[in-house]
Amino acid sequence: AVIDFDNGSKMEKVQALEYLGLEQGVSIFAIDPALLAARIYRKHPEAARLKIVKILPSSLKIKVKNRVAVAQVHLGQFYPIDSEGFILPFASNFRIKGFMNIEGVSISEVRIGALNNSPRIKLALDIRTLYEKILSSDSTGIDLDISDPKNVVMLLPLGVKVRLGRGGLEDKMARLKVVLDDIAAKKLRPASIDLRFDKVILVPR
Secondary structure, eight states: OEEEETTSOEEEHHHHHHHHTOOTTOOGGGOOHHHHHHHHHHHOTTEEEEEEEEETTTEEEEEEEEOOEEEEEEESEEEEEETTSBBOSOOBSSOOTTSEEEEOOOGGGOOTTSBOOOHHHHHHHHHHHHIIIIIOSOOTTOEEEOSSTTSEEEEOTTSOEEEEESSOHHHHHHHHHHHHHHHHHTTOOOSEEEOSSSSOEEEOO
16 A cells, blocks of 8 residues: 655555554455545544545555644644644644634534534634735734634734724734834834724723
8 A cells, every 4th residue: 555645755565554554465355445534534633635546456545635734722722723624633731833822712612623613713714814814924823812703802922912803804904914014113012902993092011
């Protein structure tokens, strides 16, 4: 068996069989691709897409597209989450470096190791997308509190709290960019930026 991953890495022979959960010497004719795929998804929740091809007389070729974490969600422990809302079951007791952190999601409203249709998760991922599209491609170090979807709060790495409120998020991100550029030019460090109203409110430290 040969397994090609979308990141360019490869597994062969014994290592590949171990990944697939197959014993050495198993007949290719005894393998049901659908059952094998289901087994891989159970064993490797990070796998998002699979393509299994039987190559007669005795080999398998599998292409695997793995899920890519784009943020983390705090559910007692920190869990990576991909852009589709799939929470990967790789818990960390400490914040995972390199990702926006999502706070305010109850563990009772989501499933770990599965896709989630939680409105809070969707809202958080939408905000992350807008942030990276309008403000910066790097959302590392940002904390997003969505415990109250009507009063979303974002904490920037420098400790500035941004009150987003609800709705009109694309416009608010554009306004936030202007404000951040302005306060950087003036070397200001407000405690918070309130975008819930027509006029932006800066609260000093």
